[in-house]
Amino acid sequence: MSFFDFMTEEIAIDLGTANTLIIHQDKVVVDEPSIVAKDIQTNEVVAIGTRAQQMQGKTHKKIETIRPLKDGVIADFQSSEQMIRGFIKMMPRKRSLITPTIRMVICIPSGVTEVEKRAVIDSAEHAGAKEVFLIHEPMAAAIGIGIDVLEPKGNMIIDIGGGTTEIAVISLGGIVTEKSIRIAGDEFTDNIKNYMKTRHNIAIGDTTSERIKLNVGAALTELEEPPANYPVHGRDLMTGIPKEIVVTYKEIASAMNNSIEQIEEAILGALFQTPPELSADIYNTGLYLTGGGSMLRGLDKRIAQKTKLPVYVAEDPLRAVARGTGIALKNIAKFPFLIK
Numbered sequence: 001m002s003f004f005d006f007m008t009e010e011i012a013i014d015l016g017t018a019n020t021l022i023i024h025q026d027k028v029v030v031d032e033p034s035i036v037a038k039d040i041q042t043n044e045v046v047a048i049g050t051r052a053q054q055m056q057g058k059t060h061k062k063i064e065t066i067r068p069l070k071d072g073v074i075a076d077f078q079s080s081e082q083m084i085r086g087f088i089k090m091m092p093r094k095r096s097l098i099t100p101t102i103r104m105v106i107c108i109p110s111g112v113t114e115v116e117k118r119a120v121i122d123s124a125e126h127a128g129a130k131e132v133f134l135i136h137e138p139m140a141a142a143i144g145i146g147i148d149v150l151e152p153k154g155n156m157i158i159d160i161g162g163g164t165t166e167i168a169v170i171s172l173g174g175i176v177t178e179k180s181i182r183i184a185g186d187e188f189t190d191n192i193k194n195y196m197k198t199r200h201n202i203a204i205g206d207t208t209s210e211r212i213k214l215n216v217g218a219a220l221t222e223l224e225e226p227p228a229n230y231p232v233h234g235r236d237l238m239t240g241i242p243k244e245i246v247v248t249y250k251e252i253a254s255a256m257n258n259s260i261e262q263i264e265e266a267i268l269g270a271l272f273q274t275p276p277e278l279s280a281d282i283y284n285t286g287l288y289l290t291g292g293g294s295m296l297r298g299l300d301k302r303i304a305q306k307t308k309l310p311v312y313v314a315e316d317p318l319r320a321v322a323r324g325t326g327i328a329l330k331n332i333a334k335f336p337f338l339i340k
């Protein structure tokens with residue numbers, strides 16, 4: 001190992017719409033919401049991550065909370081750079097007289113444009129990276145769940161994140177068929193907010209909507225082990241007075257139904273475009289679900305019913321992409337599909 005290797009710090013980043021994870025020395029050292037709180041007058045960062053999320057919907061007029069990524073890509077360049085820099089500072093690091101150079105592997109959606117790729121690289125370089133590699137989310141997810149992506153065998157990965165759902169058939173270290181739709185966890189959250197407004201005449205914020213999704217979110221109206229009904233607090237749109245209503249998982253399943261149907265159609269579209277030999281492999285291996293959205297109650301069963309194929313939810317699906325990005329970081333020379 002050369003002296004240069006000792007002076008290079010390697011960081012893998014799953015830069016997600018909802019959450020950002022950083023892996024350093026094979027460990028997840030940062031797992032924070034992708035949110036920045038800024039002072040509007042000075043443009044200074046007040047908080048990032050969990051602390052900024054706690055401020056969401058509760059700020060006064062001098063502070064605003066920003067989600068720098070939208071639909072899986074950078075929407076606010078300056079805020080994303082500040083966020084990445086802040087997360088890197090959160091990492092436990094050894095003190096050294098010499099500042100090490102930083103090599104990063106960052107995960108991106110498969111459907112991003114060249115301009116969007118450049119925005120990610122620029123943000124990382126401005127945050128201190130000397131060398132930046134990119135990896136597509138489905139590829140990282142496949143590596144993260146233990147699939148040998150270099151093998152001549154077809155595997156379908158469905159990664160349902162915060163901003164996008166990435167569907168890809170992978171073989172021989174490449175993506176053969178891909179679909180990227182901007183319907184995922186954030187869209188589910190919006191579905192719930194709109195349902196509460198139209199059906200119950202109550203206004204709720206993103207944080208409350210997210211809690212509803214976690215507590216009673218479902219993809220099917222009939223579950224073997226249904227969650228308990230959930231009390232929701234919000235503002236009555238008629239009177240303006242805070243009130244409580246109780247929702248069931250069946251209501252929330254109905255609220256999210258259209259979005260889930262669009263994900264199903266995208267999966268069927270990707271299967272339709274898959275070459276016959278790889279289709280035969282997928283028939284035997286099934287479909288793999290990763291990402292936070294894959295944890296929605298009954299989603300695996302619903303997709304299995306639609307495709308007539310076995311569907312498997314990855315172990316610890318929230319961190320599958322981050323794990324795969326970390327493995328890619330350690331094997332940069334082995335994986336020719338990394339983008340520089």
